[in-house]
């Protein structure tokens with residue numbers, strides 16, 4: 001192996017738990033929100049919540065400290081999500097179908113990574129007959145504007161949390177504490 005590219009860590013050919021001597025373990029135990037697994041393939045951890053006529057959102061995480069929210073956006077057939085302006089940073093992965101923005105020249109397909117940065121405004125369109133499923137890890141407010149460029153609404157961690165909790169309340173679904181970081 002090339003010295004410049006090989007890792008110094010030993011090869012992990014043994015699957016066993018090692019007792020790592022981390023000095024702050026007690027603090028971690030007392031203060032860390034903890035890592036976790038959210039099942040995104042079924043509705044066990046989080047239901048599909050209607051988002052307009054042709055879309056739904058599966059909420060996966062809310063972190064109020066950094067105004068971060070994670071979800072899967074499912075546009076169920078060819079359609080659009082109106083023009084919006086980002087005040088934070090967005091990471092998305094196309095899971096199924098395809099999606100593009102009217103403002104850009106690329107089309108995202110399954111496995112593709114989409115990065116969006118503060119100050120960008122754009123209009124999401126899917127031309128795919130089955131629409132698109134997009135996993136998103138999103139930070140910061142998203143401002144929606146109407147066709148005249150007039151501000152309509154801000155979607156932030158509180159908006160997404162309210163979207164989730166309202167649906168759960170109306171449908172007798174228990175709020176899942178795992179979604180709150």
Ligand SMILES: [Fe+2]
Nearest residue numbers: 086090116122
């Ligand atoms: Fe966006």
